[in-house]
Every structure is written in structure tokens, then in C-alpha cells.
Amino acid sequence: MELGHRLFLCLKMKGNYMLIRCIAVGAGGFIGSITRYLLSKVELQKSGDYPLNTLLVNVLGAVLIGVIIAETQKNGMSENKLLFLKFGLCGGLTTFSTFSVEMYGYLEKGNVVIAIGYAVVSVALSIIGLMLGMKMV
DSSP states (O other): OOOHHHHHHHHHHHTHOOOOHHHHHHHHHHHHHHHHHHHHHOOOOOSSOOHHHHHHHHHHHHHHHHHHHHHHHHHOHHHHHIIIIIIIIHHHHHHEEEHHHHHHHHHHHOHHHHHHHHHHHHHHHHHHHHHHHHHHH
16 A cells, blocks of 8 residues: 555544644644745855754754753643644754755765764754753753
8 A cells, every 4th residue: 555545544534633733733844944944044154165054953943842842741732732843843944854965965075074073063963952952941
């Protein structure tokens, strides 16, 4: 059975609750994606090709998801609000695909050291951002 048909059956079986959850994720993703696009247009550096904008949105998303996780653990959160914020907003805001393209570009140009440094810095700052976000609540 193809994936699309399985998804359709899942939505049909779950009824309105699943549709509302999908709308919550989609609305959050809409806002997160637009925010990511706008942040990508902010000029953070005068020269060089280091992808500061991608790093910024990924770390910002990690801080935000840390706040969401901590808030949920502390005070609870409705399923729809959690889906909107965690999967929608943060999922739309952060960008692993752009990160992957940038990594590939570095590797293709033979900039292995820059690629490894970018990967390490991205992962480390995102984990630190997540922890910082959780501590903020």
C-alpha cells in the first residue's frame, strides 16, 4: 500500500481530531517558515560565505523548543498547542535541509575543515540553546 493511501486512511479513521491536529501543525509551520525566510534576508555579515543565518535560525529554534518542552513539563499544554509550537512553528523555523545543502557545498569545494567545524558548532550551539531554553522557564 502506498504511503499517500496509508496517510489518507489514517486521517479518515481518526476523524476531525486528526484534521484539527494537522491544521495546527500546518499553521505553525506556515509561521515558522515565513520567519525563517525573513531571518534569512537579514544581513549578518559583510563578507564571507559562512552560513550565519542558518546557524541563527537553528539555534533560535533549539532555544524555543527548549522553552516549549520545559513549559509543557512544568504546566502542561494542550495537544493542539504543543503540535502547533513544537512540530509546526519550530519545525518550520529550523532547517536541516538548508544545513545539509551548505555542508554539501563545503565538502564539494574541498573545505572539509570548515564543514566539520560548521557541523560541530551547529550541533553544539543547538544543544546549548535547547538547555538554555529549558532553564529559562
